[in-house]
Amino acid sequence: MLLHLFAQVYPGESMKKTPLITIIGVPNTGKSTFFNRIIGARKALVHADPGMTRDIFKKAFDLSGKKFYIQDSGGFFQDKDIISEEINKRIFREARRSDLIIFLFDGKRELLGYEKDLYLEVTRINPDIIPVINKVDNPNKFILPPSYYSLKRDLIYVSAEHDIGIDEVFEQIEKKFEQYAGREEEEVQPPARISIVGKPNVGKSSIINSILKDDFVIVSPIPGTTRDSVDLEIKWQKKTVVLVDNAGIRKLQKVKEGTEGAAVLRAEKDVKFADIIILVLDLSKKIDQNDLFIAHQVFKAAKPVIIAGNKWDLLTGEIDSPALMEKINRKFNFLHFAPILFVSAKTGKNIFRIIDLAIDIQEKLTIKVRTPALNQLIRQILQEKVLHTQDERIFNPKYIVIESYKPFFINFFTHSGNKLKSAHEKYLKKRIGEELKLQGIPVFFKISSSTKHKTQ
Ligand code: GDP
Secondary structure (H helix, E strand, C coil), X not given: CCHHHEECCCCCCCCCCCCEEEEECCCCCCXXXXXXXXXXXXXXXXXXXXXXXXXXXXXXXXXXXXXEEEEECCCCCXXXXXXXXXXXXHHHHHHHHCCEEEEEEECCCCCCHHXXXXXXXXXXXXXXXXXXXXXXXXXXXXXXXXXXXXXXXXXXXXXXXXXXXXXXXXXXXXXXXXXXXXXXXXXXXXXXXXXXXXXXXXXXXXXXXXXXXXXXXXEXXXXXXXXXXXXXXXXXXXXXXXXXXXXXXXXXXXXXXXXXXXXXXXXHHHHHCCCEEEEEEECCCCXXXXXXXXXXXXXXXXXXXXXXXXXXXXXXXXXXXXXXXXHHHHHCHHHCCCCEEECCCCXXXXXXXXXXXXXXXXXXXXXXXXXHHHHXXXXXXXXXXXXXXXXXXXXXXXXXXXXXXXXXXXXXEECCCCCECHHHHHHHHHHHHHHCXXXXXXXXXXXXXXXXXCCC
16 A cells, blocks of 8 residues: 555666576466477577476577576476475475566366465565466457456466467566666665574574575575674575574584573674574573573664574474464564564474565665655554653654664654653554564654754
8 A cells, every 4th residue: 555655776686697487387287388389489499407307397598689498397286295295395496596487377267276375375485477377279259267366467368289379478578577677777785684693592503504405595605794603695586685694603613602691692793783683582492581681682783673483393282373472572572573483493494484584674675765655654643543642742743754764763853852652652663664564674763852952
């Protein structure tokens, strides 16, 4: 709803490498016929790629003088056996590293439940996706099965077998890559530095190792900003982030962690050079003073935060996730803006979501909300609910200005300059965060008197 409020700065996208297009779909949607049609329609350059897996075919083709790779990912399987799961896992990985996905459906039948789930999951992994309905052999007589309306997307109709509609696919591909070319001119943001902090033994190194284990993470280590850290530049979903391994060097040098207290004190340094902080907790243990102390250091850094509850695999029996989340929320009340993820470095569960979220946050950090739009939003919130200052006056700011974006600091000018009641301040911050979709990014307020001269 509020997206129009933003003037978005897109991070630059490198066009040096040949773009990769992946065809995905459930079995029998006509993927290989479609693949051959694309290749056959263009001068195919048979490409031998030693890195390619045996059962995923990849070929190069030319479009308006530009080279593209296209690959057929093979069928996605519904079965839950190990082999099917392995194949499906690889399809997701291919989706992640592709520049564009062509998702093929079978127009001769309704959309299947698991097919829709797969489509949505792939869209989440990689939103650059063109949905194509195949087997539309007679476009004039074709009636789209109603279940496809639930996809809420513009669809392209083709018949791979009868060579109908393929040109439109090529047009869409060209269009997609023209958009990228336009972005090249724009400002390139340095990748965000993600620092993982927490008490000893909560699983920080295990989380880093689990991230690095993913075959499609491409890592290049660069010296860190402190003597105690290594920067790991990782490529993920075509984006780059820097993972700061605070413990890496310490472990390599076999330097003892020392006491827990010392580790806790070090957190301050570990957050200093970060853009995004991952606060790790051990879900199998009680949250204690040291967790809280580190969380306070994290809060004081005034940076985006994600809370990762690790060792999720150790929790047994019925786990009431909302209740657990609520408990963590209560304990870390001051980090109310931070999304909470339950993860397991041991099984790998949800580990990639940490990076997904960090990338979302990284992109949000480049978005600038305009002051008039923010004014409009806050006035709207204040109309819906009356908020009070600590001396029980109605909070009615005369004007509102954005002091800074990093951190996101809003200055309210009111008659008295009195602070908001703490519950109301939290409410307003939460609403602003929700409306602007700032998940993970803290919002800070300053209330100033509009009648006094600014002397401080
Ligand atoms: P760090 O000091 O925070 O870097 O913690 P480590 O990564 O060294 O992990 C501490 C211990 O917890 C090790 O024995 C790990 O094998 C174990 N561990 C880490 N993550 C998990 C997890 O998700 N599940 C389980 N069961 N054990 C874990």
